[in-house]
Amino acid sequence: MQIARAVLSRLVKLVVVVLIVSFLTFMLTKLLPGDLTNTLLGPEASGPAKTALQKELGLDKPILVQYWDYLSGVVTHGDLGTAYGTSNFPVKDLLFNRLPVTLELMLLAQLVSLVISVPLAMFSAYRANSLADRSITAGAFGLISLPSFAMSVFLVYVFSLQLDLFPAVGFKRLTGPEGIGANLRSVALPVAVLVAGVTAVYTRLLRSDLIATLQEDFILMARSKGLPTWHILLRHALRPSSFSLLTVFGINFGALIGGSIIVEYFFSLPGLGLLVVESFYKRDLLVVQGVVLVVAVAFVVVNFIVDALYAVLDPRVRRAGA
Amino acid sequence: MTDVLPVPEVTGAAAAEPHEPRRKSNLGVAGWLAAIWLLVVSAAALLAPVLPLDDPRITDFAVPNNASPGTAGHLLGTDNNGFDIFSRIIWGGRVSLIVAFAVLLFGMTVGGLIGLLAGFFRGKLETALMSIVDILLAFPSLVLLIALVSFLGPELRNVVLGICIVSIPAFARISRATTLTFSQREFVVAARAAGAGNGRILVREILPNVILPLLAFGLLVVAIAIVAEGSLAFLGLTSTETISWGGMINSGRRPLQEDNVAHVAMIPAVVMFLTVLAVNFLGDRFRAAFDVKDTAL
Numbered sequence: 001m002q003i004a005r006a007v008l009s010r011l012v013k014l015v016v017v018v019l020i021v022s023f024l025t026f027m028l029t030k031l032l033p034g035d036l037t038n039t040l041l042g043p044e045a046s047g048p049a050k051t052a053l054q055k056e057l058g059l060d061k062p063i064l065v066q067y068w069d070y071l072s073g074v075v076t077h078g079d080l081g082t083a084y085g086t087s088n089f090p091v092k093d094l095l096f097n098r099l100p101v102t103l104e105l106m107l108l109a110q111l112v113s114l115v116i117s118v119p120l121a122m123f124s125a126y127r128a129n130s131l132a133d134r135s136i137t138a139g140a141f142g143l144i145s146l147p148s149f150a151m152s153v154f155l156v157y158v159f160s161l162q163l164d165l166f167p168a169v170g171f172k173r174l175t176g177p178e179g180i181g182a183n184l185r186s187v188a189l190p191v192a193v194l195v196a197g198v199t200a201v202y203t204r205l206l207r208s209d210l211i212a213t214l215q216e217d218f219i220l221m222a223r224s225k226g227l228p229t230w231h232i233l234l235r236h237a238l239r240p241s242s243f244s245l246l247t248v249f250g251i252n253f254g255a256l257i258g259g260s261i262i263v264e265y266f267f268s269l270p271g272l273g274l275l276v277v278e279s280f281y282k283r284d285l286l287v288v289q290g291v292v293l294v295v296a297v298a299f300v301v302v303n304f305i306v307d308a309l310y311a312v313l314d315p316r317v318r319r320a321g322a
Numbered sequence: 323m324t325d326v327l328p329v330p331e332v333t334g335a336a337a338a339e340p341h342e343p344r345r346k347s348n349l350g351v352a353g354w355l356a357a358i359w360l361l362v363v364s365a366a367a368l369l370a371p372v373l374p375l376d377d378p379r380i381t382d383f384a385v386p387n388n389a390s391p392g393t394a395g396h397l398l399g400t401d402n403n404g405f406d407i408f409s410r411i412i413w414g415g416r417v418s419l420i421v422a423f424a425v426l427l428f429g430m431t432v433g434g435l436i437g438l439l440a441g442f443f444r445g446k447l448e449t450a451l452m453s454i455v456d457i458l459l460a461f462p463s464l465v466l467l468i469a470l471v472s473f474l475g476p477e478l479r480n481v482v483l484g485i486c487i488v489s490i491p492a493f494a495r496i497s498r499a500t501t502l503t504f505s506q507r508e509f510v511v512a513a514r515a516a517g518a519g520n521g522r523i524l525v526r527e528i529l530p531n532v533i534l535p536l537l538a539f540g541l542l543v544v545a546i547a548i549v550a551e552g553s554l555a556f557l558g559l560t561s562t563e564t565i566s567w568g569g570m571i572n573s574g575r576r577p578l579q580e581d582n583v584a585h586v587a588m589i590p591a592v593v594m595f596l597t598v599l600a601v602n603f604l605g606d607r608f609r610a611a612f613d614v615k616d617t618a619l
Binding site: 017020021024025028141142144145146147148149150153154156157160161168169253254255257258261262265266276277280281285288291292295296299300 | 469552558572580582
C-alpha cells in the first residue's frame with residue numbers, strides 16, 4: 001500500500017513537471033518579439049492578411065487556450081506543428097528522421113563508458129593510492145576538464161589526420177549499402193568524444209563509493225571467509241556502491257544530449273542536435289521547440305525511471321516505500 | 323563531461339564541517355602553474371587593447387589564409403580568414419573572463435540567495451523556490467541554454483545572461499544544503515536567544531558560513547560556464563562580432579577536416595583545455611580546503 005502511494009505521488013509530481021516544462025517550451029515561441037505571421041508572410045504583408053492567418057493558426061485565442069490546443073495536439077496525434085523554414089515538413093517527421101542517430105550515439109556512449117569505467121573503478125579502488133590509481137584519477141580529472149569540442153579536434157587530428165583510421169566527418173546509415181561496419185566507423189570518433197567525458201565521471205564516482213564500501217564490515221567478513229578478490233569486488237561491493245553511479249547515469253542523459261549536439265555538429269551527423277542548430281540558424285523555432293520539448297520530457301521520464309530503479313537495487317528503499 | 327552543470331546532492335552532507343580545522347591550501351607545483359596560467363591569460367585579456375597586437379578583425383593579405391605558426395610576424399599563424407590567431411586568442415580570453423565574473427557575481431548571488439532563503443525559512447517558501455530550481459534542472463543544460471539564447475538573441479550580453487540563469491540551480495542547491503546544516507547549530511540558537519531577528523541571523527550568523535563553500539564551488543561552475551559559452555560559440559549560435567575561443571575552433575573545423583590544416587582549430591582547443599583545467603584544478607583544491615563534497619559532478 002505504502003509503495004503504491006509513493007509511486008503515485010511520484011507520478012503526480014512527474015506529470016506536473018512535464019506540464020510545466022511543456023508550457024515553458026510552448027511559451028518559447030509566444031514570447032518572441034515579432035509574431036509568426038511576420039515570419040510566414042514577410043514584413044510587408046497587409047494587416048487583413050495577417051489577421052486572417054492569425055485566425056487560421058489560432059493565434060487570436062487566449063494563450064492558455066492555445067497551449068491547450070498545442071498540448072492536446074501533441075498528446076493525441078503527436079502533432080508538433082509544421083516546420084516553416086525552407087522545408088514544409090511536419091516537425092514530428094523531422095524528429096523521427098533524426099532521432100535514431102542521436103539515440104545510437106547516446107546508447108553506444110553509455111554502454112562503452114560503463115564497460116570501461118566499472119572495471120577501471122574497481123581496480124582503482126582496490127589499489128587505492130597506488131601509482132596506477134593516482135594516474136587513473138589524474139587522467140579522469142583531465143578528461144573532465146576537456147570540453148567535447150576540444151576533444152573532437154584532438155581526436156580528429158590523431159585518428160584521422162595522423163593515423164587515417166577513422167573518417168574526420170560524415171555519417172553512414174546503419175541501413176546503408178556499406179552496412180554496419182561503415183556505420184560504426186563513422187560514429188567511432190563522435191562516440192569516443194562522448195565516452196571520454198562520461199567514463200571519467202563514472203570512474204571517479206564509482207571509485208570513491210567503492211572505497212567507502214570496502215571499509216565495511218561485511219567486506220572484512222567476506223575476506224576472512226577466504227573469498228577471492230574478484231568475487232568480493234563484483235558480488236559484494238559493486239551493488240551497494242552503485243547508487244550514485246545510477247543517479248548520474250540518469251542525469252548524464254542530459255549531458256549526453258549536450259555532447260551529442262556538439263559532436264553531431266562537429267562531425268556533421270544528421271541527429272537531433274544538428275537539427276536544433278540548423279533550425280536555430282533558419283529561425284525555425286517550432287522545430288527548436290519540438291526538440292526541446294521531446295528532449296526535456298524524455299529526460300524527466302528517464303530520471304523518474306532511475307528513481308524507481310533504486311528500489312530494485314536497494315531492499316531498504318523497497319521496504320520504506322520511498 | 324563539462325557540458326552539464328554539477329548537481330550537488332540536496333542532503334545536508336554537502337555542507338562544510340566547521341569543527342574540522344581548515345587545511346592550509348597547499349597549492350603544489352601544479353597548483354602554482356594553474357594559477358600562473360590563469361593570471362597570464364587574464365592579464366593579457368585585460369590588456370588586449372594596449373598590447374602591440376595585430377587587429378584581430380583585419381585580414382593579412384600578405385600571407386596565405388591558414389598560414390602556419392611562425393609565418394611572417396604571425397606567432398601562431400593565421401586562420402581561414404587570414405586573421406592573426408595569437409591576437410584572437412588574447413582577445414578571446416576577454417569573453418571567458420566576462421563569463422567567469424558574471425557567473426560569480428550574478429549566478430552565485432541569485433542562486434545563493436534562493437538557497438539561503440529556502441534553507442532558512444523552510445515551509446512553503448522553500449517548496450516554491452526549490453520547485454523553480456527543479457524545473458530549471460528538468461532541462462538538459464545545453465538545451466536550455468540554446469532555448470534561452472534563441473529567445474534572447476545571440477549578442478554577448480544575452481549569452482552571458484543565459485549562462486547565468488542556467489548556473490542558478492547549482493548554486494541554489496549548494497547554498498540551501500549548507501544553510502540547512504548551519505541554521506540548526508548552537509550559535510544560531512544562541513543568537514536567537516539573545517534576541518536577534520531573522521535578518522540579523524541570516525546576514526551575521528549564516529551568510530559568512532555559507533559564502534566560503536559557495537565560492538569554492540563557484541570556481542567549478544566558472545569552468546563549466548566557460549565551456550558553455552565556448553559550446554555556443556562553437557555551434558555558431560552567438561554573435562560573430564564576438565571573438566571567442568569556441569568560435570575560433572568552429573572556424574578551424576573545415577581546415578582540419580577538409581584541408582588537413584590542424585593549427586587553426588588546435589591552438590584555441592589547447593588554450594581552452596588548459597584554462598578549464600586550471601580553473602577546475604584550483605576549484606578542486608579550494609573545495610578540498612572547505613570540504614564541499616562533489617557528490618554528483
